[in-house]
Amino acid sequence: MSPGPSRRRRFAAGMVAALILGAALSQWMLARARAQENRFRASRVAVVTVSALAEVAERAGGTGDGLRRAVAAFAGGDSSLVAARVMVLDGVSLEASTAPEDRGEKAAPRRLTQDEKPIYDQAQRLRAAVETNHQEGAARKPEIEVASSASGGLSLAAPLEKDGSVVGLVALETTPLPAAPHPDWLFSGLAVVVAAAVFWLMALATGERRTMLALVACLVLVAVMVVLGRQAFTAVSGDRRATESAVASAVTAEEGRAAKALQEVAPGGGLKPLQPASWDADLFRRPLGVIGADGKVDQAKFEQGLAAGASSTARVIGAIAVVALALLLFVGLGAASRLGATISKHHQAYTYTFPAIFGMLLLVFLPFLYGVVLAFTDSSIYTTQAPLSQVWVGLKNFVDILGDFHIAKSTAAGLVWNYQNLYWTLGVTIVWTVTNVAYGVGMGLFLALILNTKGLVFRPIYRVIFVMPWAMPNYITALIWKGMFHQQFGVINQIIQMFGGTPVAWFERPATSLFACIATNAWLSVPFMMVICLGALQSISADLYEAARVDGATRWQQFRSITLPSLKPALVPAVILSVIWTFNMFNIIYIVSGGDPEHSTEIMITQAYKFAFEQYRYGYAAAYSMVIFAILLAYGVWQNKVTKATEGI
Amino acid sequence: MKQRNSRLVICIALGLLCGVSAVAAPPVELVVWHAYRGGEAAALEKVVAAYNAARAGAGIKVTTLPVPYDAFADKITAAVPRGRGPDMFIFAQDRLGGWVEAGKTIEPIDFFVDQATKDRFIATTVEAMTYHGTIYALPLNYKVLTMVYNKKLVTKPPKTTGELVQLAKSLTDASTGRFGVAYWYTNFYYHAILMNAFGGGVFDAAGKPIINSPENVKSVELVMKWAEKDKFLPAEPSTVLVTSLFNDGKAAIVFNGPWFLGEIAQGVDYGLAPLPTVDEAGGKPMSPWMTVEGVFIAAGSKNKDAAYDFVKYLTDTPATKIMALEGRQTPANKAVYLDPQVAADPILKEFRQQVEVAVPMPNLAEMSMMWTPMTSAMAAAVQKSATPKAALDKAQAEVVEAVKLLRKQR
Amino acid sequence: MSTSRRSQEFPHLPLHLILLVYVVVTLYPLLWVFTIGFSGQQNLMIVDIPANATFLDRLRAIMPWPAHLSVSNFTSVFTEQPFARWLLNSAVIAIATTVLGVFLACTSAYAFSRFRFPGRRVGLMSFLVSQMFPGTLMMIPLYIIIVQVLGLGSTYLGLILVYSITAIPFCVWMLKGYFDTIPRELEESALMDGASAAVIFYRIVLPLAKPAVAVTALFSFMTAWNEYIQAATFMDKINMYTAPVGLKFFVGGFEQQWGYFAAGAIVTSIPIVALFLFLQKYLISGLTAGAVKG
Incomplete structure (x- = not known):
């Protein structure tokens, strides 16, 4: 029992580490959330604008000088717009543009140039999206596309419609987004320092008592996390409020701008009233309904959204707190130092195993994740x-x-199995695996034992012959086996007929179909097991048998008490692994039965394949x-x- | 003296080379992936070499990479969306819808395609390359099933199913394993020749499954009559069985595609004829599904304009003539069939005739979830474990469910 | 129960009979592959039954033998594609995989067998667990790691790494099981004589574990030799393809050239049989482990 380092110091170190981790993570999370909200706000506002523009363009007929005047008037009044464009698919024509580069020679109307292909493709995409959503009666493909522009703003595109069908697009590009608020490092830094100091003072009082130290540390950490969480919530909900009022004022502003722009088309007015509230929509052009028809924020809906946001903030901060607590206890309770000691003590073993383990982590476990x-x-x-x-x-x-327990249903004709059900498939898979491995091990061991007989001639020739099914690519041998089970031309049925039997339609019944698959795979799996057994048999000393013989043991007793136990170290892993491999053996079932009849001989892995690739x-x-x-x-x-x-x- | 001269030549040549490369535009290397081998790959190489020679001045060079068909789609899915794929690839239309839905895989090209280019092709092949009104590739060739017969056994190929049944029954002797007709009738792709003749299909215009339509049921009933009552079809058919039977002279007539011709053994004297008309469907012709191979431009390509130039070249008449005569493809290009050499080729001529009644196979992503249920339904009907109607009803229910699960609301 | 040596030895004749029966079972499907390969045709063979077949007719019909012997399939395999080059690539990759895989497996298996350290059980189990992942959805992430992150697309190294890691779990378990049967006393006495751990491993443990090393080497080699989907996906140059990729060209899609495939399959299985011939002397060298114990 060495005195060891001071517990208080260890907890203090853990405390500092956990505080820094917790504060940094929550600040980072907050900064991300605020940046997201910043972008979300800009995009909500821009969606309102682009919807207004789409409505203006549609009412202006989607083409002609009137459209160009209206678009110019609409964009001219908005300092947040870099460019507004209207493109019509028919004739690949840029109908209107306020973009600085589209002046002089490149002024609208004109055909799109070669490098403007993305605009055309976007219009086609929006047209297909609107049509698909309409056809499927669903909101599957976005009807408004939002992307970041090269200058740091947003570029949006919405479909331009005429008589209910999409004829082009309207697009706009905004000025760069306002910078997202910086994370408040001073506040969180202060929180860390103060909390660390408070802990140290309290720790001086508690002394070296472990439970008390742990309790105090946890309490302080939780308190800090609560403070940080409250700070995050205040900031986030402030941002949300700002968003809603920005959107509300955008709706009013765009309504005015649209009305003004439409004056250019029909000076006398007399158009249907605009529906500005519907412009605040999601990317499927479904109105969000937070902004009422009067252009004001619907408080009830807003509060609802806010509450959802609050609970998600709480969840994230809670998760961070758990991580920080784990770190605190890991260091504080001494696990960290013990881990270090273990690694240095067993460094030889870790060095030997590291390369293989590292490779596995990188190339197997990471993809698995x-x-x-x-x-x-x-x-x-x-x-x-x-x-x-x-x-x-x-x-x-x-x-x-x-x-899903619809394994079978009883009908007038008797029990009808649902072959697609997991539990049926699992049953088939188990039968498949057990039979294959049992046969493989049994036959492999049997052959290996015979081939291990001393003085038996031609042993090398037998061994090479028996290993050949393993050497040949199984894609072709499996097909040969499938052919052997053919109803009219298969060898198996010919043999049955040679002895006066009637041919069997192997793939028409689940049991016979599965049998054909198992026969194929069993044939394929014997060589592997035989090789394993041959190798393992070499570790058994002949002296052991000699001794047993002297004691008068029968051959069976020798097999039970010497051979099998000695084979165990090599055989057990081989059996486990071949169970695993056979369970996931895709090829054979796929080639031989293909699941026939009616998916009844699918195993789980072929089902998974079907879900993924079909x-x-x-x-x-x-x-x-x-x-x-x-x-x-x-x-x-x-x-x-x-x-x-x-x-x- | 001599040596000095040659050195001089080398110096000048090097200087020229440097000078040229300094002046010319930066070389553009375009990569095409395809799944060809043998004569087809050689023909493609020849076209590519001709193209490279023609565009050497512009510094454009096309290279090809063959990819085994079984690995092709996976390789595209892994590489192309990550910007590591080729500039172009040649593939059939069956994955087109899926690639468009997955995104970042294929480039829409209607911006490039003008009416003149569109008119180059048999109209249905362009249709096969179109998804939701947008063209994604130029068609290179098509594959359709047709009738192949053993000239030793069949002197006059049947024109109607009535003639077919009569002839086939007379040529069948099940005890020695001889059959009048062999084709993979339990496979849905092959069965489509009858389904389309009856006016059936798998998806309606809006993309909804219509597998258990009355037309489809009638078509399955007809095939069952052939297998059960007329008994001129072999049991448990597969491509392997059909090829073997035909090569051994045990199947007089097979319904198969252009790929089959390369598998026919030497010494078998065969002829091609259009698929017969179906008496039971009011004399409508059997209409095979058409698979069309198109040349796609990868979404990640950095030289799409140059790539389209090659796509256009490869699908134009001179190139497709090489692909037809040397690569044994059946081109989607219409004009190439007017070429005297091509017109004199009985096989190409016959396929050109057959494609007139072919129907482009749907290119919806949902098409892939239709094969397994349909093939099961066919098997169940033929094995008599269900009536055609019941089997198709079950398949319909399965496909509707799968489509519903895929097209979920966001 | 007699204890005489004579009666303990099984009579050899019945053993030969059993073996011969199994030889027929083993060879029959393979003979069909040979028949197709040497037929000069492209279809899988079918049984040719005459009318009113008798027993003998049927027997003759099911004998695999081509109507005409021809090596045209074999020549086509090599002339149509750079198949020789692909075989060479396969050989390089498979040999390197074997060396790397067996080396890594030996070191870890030795540690797992001889040392007791925290994480040992977890480590061993993790090798086993890794085999349980269904591979269906691993392709894309593996592609990202090997090609995008490590930049090992179209290189030997990329495939060698993937294949050896695929083979390692089995090798580790196999070798660990075998190492466990080697008595520790040998190493302990060597340790007392002042030998280092490395020397003990190479001089004492490894020679005794030859049969297990032979099995794992064979297994690693085959893992690399037969794989095609990753090779086809990671390699973007035609000169870097492997033999199984080449084989797949013959039977993908609509066209199915079974004659070429069979010929290619026979060619690619020759190195494996040769390797087995070479390794089998280790497999049966039942010399040591027990002998020293006694």
Whole structure:
């Protein structure tokens, strides 16, 4: 029992580290949130503007001098606009533009130049989006596109409509966004210093008592995090309020501007009244409804949004607090120093294992992490480019997969299995795996034992022949096997007929179809097991058998008491691994039965493949893969417990 | 003296080279991925070499990379959205919709395509390259099923299904494994020849599945009649079986595509004829689905203008003539069939005739989720574990569900 | 129960009979591959049944033998594509994978077998767990890491790394199991004689573990030798493709040239059989482990 370093000092170090981490993370988070809000505000305002412009352009007929005058009048009155453009698909024509570069020779109307292809493509995209959303009765593709412009502002595009169909686009570019507020480092720095000082003073009082120190440290840390959280909330809700009032005033301003611009087209007025409240919309042009028809903010809706924002802020700050607390306790309770000591004590073992482990982390576990994240989304081919937050669905995929118990239904004709159900597929997969591995191990060991017989002639020739199915690419051998099971031309049925039997339609019933797959894979998996067994048999001393013989043991007793236990260290990992590999053996089922009949012989991995590459539901497929992983993990843990494989002998 | 001369020449040559490269525009290297091999790849190389020679002055050089078909789509999905792919690639239309929906993969090209260019092609092939009103590639060639027959067994190819059934029954002897007709009738791609003849389909104009439409049911019933009652089709068909049967002279007639011609064994004297008309569908012709290979421009390409220049060149008449005669492709370009050499080629001529009644296979992303349920439905019907109607109803329900799950509201 | 040596030895004749039966089972499908390869044709063979087939007719029909012997498929495989170059690439990659994989696996397996350290169980389990990840969705992230981050697209090294990491878990478990059976006393006495850890490993442990090393080497080699999807995805130059990628050209999409594929498959399986022939003397060198124990 060495006295060790002072607990108080250790906690103080942990405290400082945790405070710095917590404060830095929450400031960083806050800065990000405010920058986001800053951009969101600009984009909401710009959506109002672009919607107003689209309405002006539509009412101005989408083409001609009237349109150009109206657009010029509309953009002229707005200092936040760098450029406004109207482009018409028919004739690839730039109908109006207030952009500085579109003057003189390049003044509208003119055909788009070669390097303006993106504008044309954007118009086509918006047209397709509006049509698709209309066709599917859904809001799937954005009808207003927002992007950052080269100068640091926003560039927006909205469809230009005429008689209900999209004929072009209106686009605008805003001046650079106002800078997002800087993070308040002074405040958080002060909080850290004060909290550290307070902790040290209290620690002087508590002395070296561990529980008390831990308690005090946690309390101080939590208090600081609460303060930081309140600061964040105040800032964020202030920003939200600013956004709503900015949008409200934008709606009023754009209404005036639009009315003025339309004077250019129809000087006498007499147009239908504008609907400015509908301009504050999401990217699918669905009105948000926060700004009322009177141009004022709807307080109830606003408060609702604010409350949602507050709870999300609380969640984030809470998560940061948990991380900081973990760090505090990790250092404070001495785990950090123990970890350091362990590493230096066993440095040899870690050096030996590091390269392999590092490679695994980089090339296996990191990609796997991607799959894990994907499993919690409903990512699909339609949402490939969507940010994570938009496709996040939590545990929904897992609930859908595991909670589907429609395994079978009873009909007049008897029980009808639902072959697409997870539990059916799992059953098939287990039968498939167990049969294959049992046959592989049994046959492999059997052949290896025979080939290990002393003095047996031609052993090298047998060995090479038996290993050949492994050497040949299985893509072709599996197809040959499939051919062998063909109803009319297959060898198997010919043999059956040679002995007077009737041919079997192998792929028309689940059991026979699965049998064909298993026969193929069993044939393929024997060589591997045989090689493993051959290698493992070499570790057994002949003397052991000699001794057993002297004791009068039968051959069976020798096998049970000498051969099997000696094979165990090599055989157990081989069995575990081949269970895992067979469970995920995609090729053979895919080639031989292809799931016939009616998906009844699909195994889990071929199902996952179907979800990913036929139905393009990446998130669901990833979740399905995670279920496979969980099943195998459970198996691995169980097998490990039974055989103590990780402990060796 | 001699040596000095040659040195001088080298110096001058080097100087010239340096001078030239200093003056010329920076060289542009364009990469094309394709899944060709053998004669098809050689023909493409020849076209590329001719193009490179023609554009040497502009400093444009095209190189090609063959990619095995099975890895092609995965390679594009991995590389292109990350800006590491080629400038162009040649692929069929079946993935087009998916790539547009996924984004960052293929470049819309209607900005480049003028009416004259569009008119170059058989209209339906351009349709195959169009998704939601936007063109994404220029069509290079098409593949359609047609009728291939063994001349030793069939003297006069049947013109109607009535003739076909009569002939096929007379040529079938199941006990020795001889069949009048063999084709992969349980596969939906092959079955489409009948489905389209009846006026059926898989998606309506708005993209909704219509798998259990009455027309589709009728088409499945017809195939079942052939297999069950007339018994001139082999059991458990597959491409492998059909090829083997035809090569061994055990199938008199097969319905197969241009790729099949390369698999026919030497010594088998075969002829091609248009698919017969279907008496049961009021004399409408069997209409195969058309798969069209287009030349796509990758969204990540940095030289899209130059790339389009090559796309245009590759799909123009001189290039497609090489692709047709040496690469054995059936070009989407119309004018090439007027070329005397091409017109004299009976195979190309026959496919040109067949494509007139072909229907472009839908290029919607949802198409990929249709194959498995449809093939299951076909199998269930043929194996008599369900009536055609019930089997198609089940497939319809599956596809509707899958489409619904994919097209989720945001 | 007799204890005489004679009766303990199994009579060899029944053993040969059993082996011969299994030889037929093993070879039959392979003979079809050879038949297709040497047929000069492109279709998979089917059984040719005459009318009213008798037992003998059927027997003759199911014998795999091409109607005409031809090596045209083999020559086409090599002349149509740079297949020889691809074989060379495969060889370089597979040999390097074997060396790297076996080396890394030996060092870790030795540590897992001989040292007791915190994280040992977790480490061993993590190797096992890594095999449980279904590979369906790993392609894109792996592409990002290898090609985008590490910049190892179109290089040997990229594939060598991926393949050796793929092979390592099995190798580690196999070797660790085998190392466990080697008695520690040997090393302890060497340690007392003043030998360093490295010397003990190379001079004592490794020679005794030859059968297991042979198995893992074979396994690593095959992992690299047969893989095609990653090779096709990571390599952007035709000269960098491997033999399995070349094979896939013959049967993708609509066109299926089974004759070429079979010929190519036979060619690519020759090195594996050769490697096995070379390694099998280690597999059966049942010399040591027990002998020293006694």
